[in-house]
Amino acid sequence: MVTPCPTSPVSPAARARRRDNDQNLRAPVKKSRRPRLRRKQPLQLLDPSPLPGDSGVCDLFESPSSGSDGADSPAASAARGCSPLPGPAQQLVTAESRCKLLSWLIPVHRQFGLSFESLCLTVNILDRFLTTTPVAADCFQLLGVTSLLIACKQVEVHPPRVKQLLALCCGAFSRQQLCNLECIVLHKLHFSLGAPTISFFLEHFTHARVEVRQAEVSQALEAQALARGVAELSLADYAFTSYTPSLLAICCLALADRLLQLPCPVDLRLGEHPEAALQDCLGKLQLLVAINGTSLTHMLPHQIYEKCSLPRSLK
Template structure:
């Protein structure tokens, strides 16, 4: 899927990174689940394997994929108006609905997919089966692991890895207290990392705050 996801070459890896880096704070702004974000990225990448997308429509593709994902997993998805407002009203409601229909047709309405979020939940539940496991600590570790996993969503270099491997790696990074090595995970600079990471995760990375 790694090469196929950008097969049309109308969309570059850099453009994909910028779009998903924008979708991350958008999903937080609406209070959406990590599953909604993961599913949106999955829908976006799968659609790109089937259909060329012009650069000036890429943001519309991002919010449409997010809307479709939210309709699957959220009780109260954001409205079309709210999503278009975040795009500075560069697109119309009709354009979004048209693209939504195209995406659903191209994917044959097959929207369910195993995501990083799904496997993080699974691995967290497995950890709780260990005698003496602390449910609060497990929930905290999962929350931090989601922050690490978000960065892998944005970086195209990680498309080739399965969601289960990315979830396991994100969780292990936290459990082994290897946060100093988080900078190796992505090609983003420090300023963008601070924007993307949840505050509680950024606090565990002293190299983000210092001059390292």
């Protein structure tokens, strides 16, 4: 039988020392804190303070000089104060500046190999944002590439990278500025990015005329390609913003049939538009093509260009 060892009495001072040692050996317990509720801040616009010497839109399309890195270029200095809200010394966007921007964006979208739907959606996003927010001219080019990026994210499998788009602006804007403006555009449009475009209705009317056998498949595709070139010209012209995409599409197809001299032109009643609106839009498109016939020939595939004679057809 094992008997326990007798224990010696412990003094009160020894008990206190033992209690202190036990407390020192324990791991510190971290007190739980309640999550601090922070006030949600609304989307902030870019810095609205204008800088002296804000440039116009023409400066935005000029590349920096070959001997500088672009830090002192007029576009770069204006980009530091870029703001969609115009200040008292800033110049607002005009119809002429819109034409210049889109005339620059059209070759850009072709250089990236983007679809015509991406270009049409870019213009749609750009114009819808301009109806909600006044934009200063010194950041209009930034708005253009931002709208192109948003449209490509909706349509393209491989949209352009932000670095590539900023390089096209000759380093006038920063990545943070583009991201900030993208948030502003999405917020203003309430993230409603899908829209019926001229490209959509060109496809729709082309399939419709083939189904009712108004034209052969090859003829319909050639007319669609030519109508796409005419529609590109109309995108840059502010006068055509008052027409709906379906009206522009059917008129572009009708003009393309006339230029190609197809025996069975498209039925203008497919779009169910008033006759007066059709004739008004068609007349303006004829004038647009007559003025910009040389530019149109560079947009068309060679086989289609050989089949149509623009000056003779428009007489």
